[in-house]
Amino acid sequence: MQSNIPALAPGLNLFPTLKPPHKTLTFHQISALLITFVAYASFHASRKPPSIVKSVLSPEIQTNSTSGDGGWPPFNGPHGTHRLGELDLAFLSSYSIGMFISGHAGDRLDLRSFLVTGMLGSGILTIIFGLGDWFNVHKLGFFLGVQIVCGLFQSIGWPCVVAVVGNWFGKEKRGLIMGFWNSQTSVGNIVGSVVSSAVLEFGWGWSFVLPGILIIIIGIFVFLFLVVSPEDLGFEALGQEIEMSAQIESNKSLENPEKVESDDAGLLPSDISDSSGAIGFLEAWRLPGVAPFAFCLFFSKLVAYTFLYWLPFYIRHTAVAGVHLSDKSAGILSIIFDVGGVLGGILAGYISDKIEARAVTSITFLLLSIPALLLYRVFGSISMYTNIGLMFLSGLLVNGPYSLITTAVSADLGTQNLIKGNSRALATVTAIIDGTGSVGAALGPLLAGYISTRGWNSVFFMLILAIFLASLFLIRLAKTEIKGKLNEGKWRWYSVTAQ
Numbered sequence: 001m002q003s004n005i006p007a008l009a010p011g012l013n014l015f016p017t018l019k020p021p022h023k024t025l026t027f028h029q030i031s032a033l034l035i036t037f038v039a040y041a042s043f044h045a046s047r048k049p050p051s052i053v054k055s056v057l058s059p060e061i062q063t064n065s066t067s068g069d070g071g072w073p074p075f076n077g078p079h080g081t082h083r084l085g086e087l088d089l090a091f092l093s094s095y096s097i098g099m100f101i102s103g104h105a106g107d108r109l110d111l112r113s114f115l116v117t118g119m120l121g122s123g124i125l126t127i128i129f130g131l132g133d134w135f136n137v138h139k140l141g142f143f144l145g146v147q148i149v150c151g152l153f154q155s156i157g158w159p160c161v162v163a164v165v166g167n168w169f170g171k172e173k174r175g176l177i178m179g180f181w182n183s184q185t186s187v188g189n190i191v192g193s194v195v196s197s198a199v200l201e202f203g204w205g206w207s208f209v210l211p212g213i214l215i216i217i218i219g220i221f222v223f224l225f226l227v228v229s230p231e232d233l234g235f236e237a238l239g240q241e242i243e244m245s246a247q248i249e250s251n252k253s254l255e256n257p258e259k260v261e262s263d264d265a266g267l268l269p270s271d272i273s274d275s276s277g278a279i280g281f282l283e284a285w286r287l288p289g290v291a292p293f294a295f296c297l298f299f300s301k302l303v304a305y306t307f308l309y310w311l312p313f314y315i316r317h318t319a320v321a322g323v324h325l326s327d328k329s330a331g332i333l334s335i336i337f338d339v340g341g342v343l344g345g346i347l348a349g350y351i352s353d354k355i356e357a358r359a360v361t362s363i364t365f366l367l368l369s370i371p372a373l374l375l376y377r378v379f380g381s382i383s384m385y386t387n388i389g390l391m392f393l394s395g396l397l398v399n400g401p402y403s404l405i406t407t408a409v410s411a412d413l414g415t416q417n418l419i420k421g422n423s424r425a426l427a428t429v430t431a432i433i434d435g436t437g438s439v440g441a442a443l444g445p446l447l448a449g450y451i452s453t454r455g456w457n458s459v460f461f462m463l464i465l466a467i468f469l470a471s472l473f474l475i476r477l478a479k480t481e482i483k484g485k486l487n488e489g490k491w492r493w494y495s496v497t498a499q
Contacts, residue, residue: 008232009112011224018225025235028227032168035226036161037181039115041188042215043157046126048192049211050091051309052331053204054084055316072204073138083140085449088309091147091154092442098155099438103431104281106159111228115164118156119219123212125150130208155438162407162430167229178349178407186341186399189308193338197331284428289409292473293359297405297437299470300366302444303463304402307395309445311337314456321383336388340395345403347396357485358409359477362401366471369397370464377460401470406434440466 012018057075075083106114129146131137169177195214196207227233285291316330325333344365352361376390444466451458 007110009223009225009227012227014224020233020235025230028230028233028235029168031225032164032227033177033181035222036164037184037187038218039119039222039226040157040161041184041191042119042211042218043122043154044185044188045192045195046122046211046215047091047154047308048189049126049130049196049207050084050087051312051334052193052196052200052327053207054310054313055327055330056200056204058084058313072133074140081449081452083449084313085446087143087147088445088449089442090144091151092305092438092445094148094151095155096435096438096442098152099159099431099435100281102156103159103428103435106156106163106431107428111160111164112223112226114156115160115226116219116223118153118160119215119222121153122150122157123214123216123219125153126212126215127209130205130212133203133205133208155435158406158434159428159431164226164228180346180349182345182349182403182407183342185403186338186345186395189338189341190335193312193331193335197328200328200331281428281432284432287429289477290429290432292477293405293409294433294436296362296470296473297402297433298440299466299473300398300402300405300440301434301437302440302466303369303398303470305441306444306448306459306463307337307398310448310452310459314459318381318456320381320387333388333391336391337395338399340392341399341403344396344398344400345407348400348404349407352404355485356490357478357481358404359474359481362404362409363471363474363478365397365400365404366467366474369394370467372397373460373464373467377457398467402437406430406437409433 017023057072058080071077071080075087102114102118125146129143129150132142132146137143165178165181191214192211195210199206199210230236312327312331312334315325315333316327317324348361348365352358355361372390372394376387376394380387380390444463447462448459451462
């Protein structure tokens, strides 16, 4: 329980003109959005190096123009991809475990200080991993240990930034706003890919050191200027006020059995609606929609993170128009997937706001991504143009629901009417959903490392199966959304065609 008011960001004391009344509420909303955008982009940039250096650490491809140097022990040899998969598992397992802990702690600690701690720790551990190249370290335990600790620091980031944005923005247009905002994951991946690939020729250690320094510098900036909540500057709690007013309308709608929330309200004990304190972990799990979206994200994030950690490796080891690309070129080309992801997140957010149906939007993107992945696997190697086009389409459809669930859906569920706008529940709900997804994220790259030895067709089959299972968890929620919108007469195009 928070017993005192968090200290104001030091940068605002250094520059008093940044405080009200010199700056408006809108200015500080935009500032919070941009600062958290840059902050979490730096988290993702520092996660990208392992995927970029995989083709250097792993056994080299033997072609007519290159002769392999055997990779980097202990990641070379016939089981090199297994060791790389285990490295991903070490990081993502600790990340998923840390997510549940950090989300629960984020509801009780000063979010700014907690977020900066995660950023500084992540930067230091990323640099330490890169030092393994400079000091000629070949112990698997060293790399596994660094990744485990780094995963714990990285897990602090997401619950904190989502909670901050949730404090500053209400529910209206949340999908579109967070669709733009969540493109920071893809932007961070792009920055990390460019930086890591650009210095790869000087030694793979530099691919870790520079992103590590970057997140530390940005962490200092966040400490100086991030304002966690409107109340810290004397503004009203706009986001919570909007949710509270929505509750008044919801209470009236409970008399109508056709309403969506009324079906689930009876599942909750009365103490969940207490908005005076942080919500319990098990209570958050029992909130309507949390479990289905969490398990959907398990499989959706499994797919997204398999691409995040293995796409450059796949491109490096798969001939495009009969030619194998270099390590640097493969890393830069993989950016196209993230560029598609930026548009996918924005598009999913916009569509879900327009039709007011998060589950319907998510399941549509998921089902469309299945043929997109099939096309990329079968035709992506024909030419560079088809590779780029199909990779862009795959990134758009794979990252669309992943982006929507981790942002707008998490914020919706964390501030829904049944808990009366309890903003302190937001980090807990966010951690549950993304933490469950992170378990899948840990499993996907590990399986890819083992299954890839049987051939990439098997890897793509695993990804398509995961997408199909993700869509199954949203069928009930999608049916409820469709039924609710039809009963409310909001989808008029359907009513016209039905007549």
